[in-house]
Amino acid sequence: MDIETITKQSKFIPYLICAYNGIDYITSYANESLNQKTLFNSFINQLLNFFNKDSKVIIVYAHNLSGFDGIFLLKHLLKYGKVKPLLFNGKLMSIKINLNIDGYKNKTIIFKDSYLLLPQSLRNLCVAFNINIGKGYFPFLLTNIFYKGILPNFENWTGISLSEFELLVKEYTNITWNFKEEAIKYCKLDCKCLYEILVQFNELIFNHFKVNIDIPLTLPALAMKIYKSQFMPKDKIYQLLGNIDKDIRESYTGGSVDVYIPHNRTENFFTNIFRKLYCYDVNSLYPFIMAKTPMPLNLIKFHKNMDNIKLENFFGYIKVEVFCPSNMLKPVLPFKFEGKTIYPTGNWIGIYFSEELKAVKLLGYQFKLIKGYEFSKSNIFDKYVDHFFNIKLNSNGAQKAIAKLHLNGLYGYFGRKQDLIETVNVNNNSLHNYLSTRIVKDLLKINNDYSTLLLSDNINHKVLRNLNMICESNIKSTNKIVMSNVAIAAAVTAYARIHMIPFKIDPNTLYTDTDSIFTLVKLDPSLIGDEIGQMKDELKGGIIEEKDVVCNQG
Numbered sequence: 001m002d003i004e005t006i007t008k009q010s011k012f013i014p015y016l017i018c019a020y021n022g023i024d025y026i027t028s029y030a031n032e033s034l035n036q037k038t039l040f041n042s043f044i045n046q047l048l049n050f051f052n053k054d055s056k057v058i059i060v061y062a063h064n065l066s067g068f069d070g071i072f073l074l075k076h077l078l079k080y081g082k083v084k085p086l087l088f089n090g091k092l093m094s095i096k097i098n099l100n101i102d103g104y105k106n107k108t109i110i111f112k113d114s115y116l117l118l119p120q121s122l123r124n125l126c127v128a129f130n131i132n133i134g135k136g137y138f139p140f141l142l143t144n145i146f147y148k149g150i151l152p153n154f155e156n157w158t159g160i161s162l163s164e165f166e167l168l169v170k171e172y173t174n175i176t177w178n179f180k181e182e183a184i185k186y187c188k189l190d191c192k193c194l195y196e197i198l199v200q201f202n203e204l205i206f207n208h209f210k211v212n213i214d215i216p217l218t219l220p221a222l223a224m225k226i227y228k229s230q231f232m233p234k235d236k237i238y239q240l241l242g243n244i245d246k247d248i249r250e251s252y253t254g255g256s257v258d259v260y261i262p263h264n265r266t267e268n269f270f271t272n273i274f275r276k277l278y279c280y281d282v283n284s285l286y287p288f289i290m291a292k293t294p295m296p297l298n299l300i301k302f303h304k305n306m307d308n309i310k311l312e313n314f315f316g317y318i319k320v321e322v323f324c325p326s327n328m329l330k331p332v333l334p335f336k337f338e339g340k341t342i343y344p345t346g347n348w349i350g351i352y353f354s355e356e357l358k359a360v361k362l363l364g365y366q367f368k369l370i371k372g373y374e375f376s377k378s379n380i381f382d383k384y385v386d387h388f389f390n391i392k393l394n395s396n397g398a399q400k401a402i403a404k405l406h407l408n409g410l411y412g413y414f415g416r417k418q419d420l421i422e423t424v425n426v427n428n429n430s431l432h433n434y435l436s437t438r439i440v441k442d443l444l445k446i447n448n449d450y451s452t453l454l455l456s457d458n459i460n461h462k463v464l465r466n467l468n469m470i471c472e473s474n475i476k477s478t479n480k481i482v483m484s485n486v487a488i489a490a491a492v493t494a495y496a497r498i499h500m501i502p503f504k505i506d507p508n509t510l511y512t513d514t515d516s517i518f519t520l521v522k523l524d525p526s527l528i529g530d531e532i533g534q535m536k537d538e539l540k541g542g543i544i545e546e547k548d549v550v551c552n553q554g
Contacts (some may be wrong), residue, residue, distance in 0.1 A: 001026075001044075001063050002190045004183055006143045007479050016183050017043040017143045019060065020191035021050055022199070027184055030145065040076035048104055057108045059214055063194055064123050065113035066091045073111065073124075086217075092219050105251045114194060116218040118201065118405070122193055123159075128401035129197045137164065138186045147179040200398055220413035223406045230284040232385040236297055240485050244299065244373060248317050250351040251342050252415055252490040253334045255497060255514025258504065260330070262511075264520065276508075278519050278536040280528070282499070284389065285515035288533035289495040291385035293355075296375035296487040304370035313356055317487065318372040319351045325364050330505050332497065333360045354480035359501060377489065384410065389532050415489030 028043035083098035139156035391403035
């Protein structure tokens with residue numbers, strides 16, 4: 001499905017909803033008053049006709065349900081049955097409705113976000129999956145949904161070049177351009193594109209891994225399902241809970257963006273003489289780390305005291321007091337401070353992966369070991385990464401796109417926060433009860449009667465029972481326990497930072513981020529190539545011109 005909107009007084013207002021099931025289309029167009037209830041009821045009633053007498057479930061995908069379509073859809077479903085929205089980290093992941101209307105009882109509709117499975121624009125996906133019907137163009141800045149006349153001016157169009165617009169002008173010479181007809185044509189095209197992409201995507205995944213895409217909600221979840229069914233060593237990876245998860249999560253930090261010199265001018269800033277500039281990017285840094293380095297597996301022992309333990313003999317996570325020389329020009333050990341990650345000098349206490357401590361110790365850092373979680377170690381991702389990287393190197397189109405997505409999609413699953421997530425929809429008159437007794441992470445107003453709350457894990461079951469009696473709603477709450485292992489995710493990012501240290505401390509480096517650098521010297525040819533972990537030469541031999549390295553990378 002897809003929803004088209006216009007903008008009036010800085011508000012998005014839906015005027016068209018289309019859907020496609022491989023055979024038939026649904027089209028619901030707004031009336032002159034843009035009545036939303038009429039628009040959405042027409043769509044939902046047509047969607048019900050897609051059920052046959054034997055089907056129990058319909059799954060409907062929208063590309064960006066989480067950030068757009070689902071927000072409009074949610075409140076109009078209430079009259080049709082029990083609505084179960086699933087929120088995660090403040091994002092609407094899916095909407096499930098158990099229908100409770102005559103003729104459709106015991107049937108279910110599930111709305112899902114295809115962008116969470118394939119996080120690229122629909123236009124790019126059409127190219128990757130070789131969908132010949134391709135995305136069209138539309139004047140999204142035009143707000144008169146019943147306009148008929150000459151082709152709208154160029155300034156009303158988005159995502160189209162002047163040459164492409166000139167072709168449209170020729171196409172519509174002496175032809176009336178009709179907003180409603182063109183909008184429906186464009187929206188139907190979007191739905192057909194998405195349908196063809198999802199069918200092809202599902203066939204590729206099932207043929208290779210015997211996994212269907214209709215159960216996982218996100219790319220990391222799908223990658224994890226493939227990994228577990230095809231590549232994961234048996235009885236190797238366990239979920240971390242409680243204080244272990246809480247402590248190790250303090251060490252979970254990504255890469256950094258560091259600008260050491262923001263230009264490539266010569267030493268005299270006021271001259272127009274520039275030094276040759278090179279830019280390199282690591283091929284699949286996180287997958288490379290996952291394939292080539294040992295990961296923490298089983299927790300062997302918790303050490304309350306580490307006075308008699310040497311860092312060199314330890315593998316796991318350690319709480320340490322850090323001593324970083326104040327004259328260190330490029331500190332490389334991260335520290336979380338007041339909600340931000342910084343790279344300080346001086347003294348502080350933090351929890352770190354042992355291998356990162358060993359690496360930065362060579363640069364002058366010193367540590368006092370306080371307590372630690374000791375793990376066994378093993379290479380557990382090499383077969384998974386090798387499989388998808390070989391596909392990436394030796395294929396094109398959809399297979400290459402899918403391989404790239406799965407190379408980068410798996411690691412994040414292990415780092416998901418270990419909260420008990422509770423999504424509750426309550427009568428707005430009872431909101432004060434929740435706001436005074438629970439930690440509310442997010443609030444989404446559905447309509448004048450109901451709101452969706454995302455609650456933290458400080459669950460008071462007695463309070464919940466009382467509130468459930470108060471809040472008579474047609475929406476059922478949803479509880480989710482998150483499966484994760486932050487020790488693995490934190491190890492991946494720590495190893496990646498270690499990999500980038502030689503580039504960071506090089507005096508010729510102007511800029512670094514998680515996996516790329518700007519430098520004044522050409523790298524050793526042995527470091528450059530197409531293999532995983534090697535560097536790509538982004539500027540093809542360097543350039544000599546004025547270059548703002550921050551703007552260029554951004």
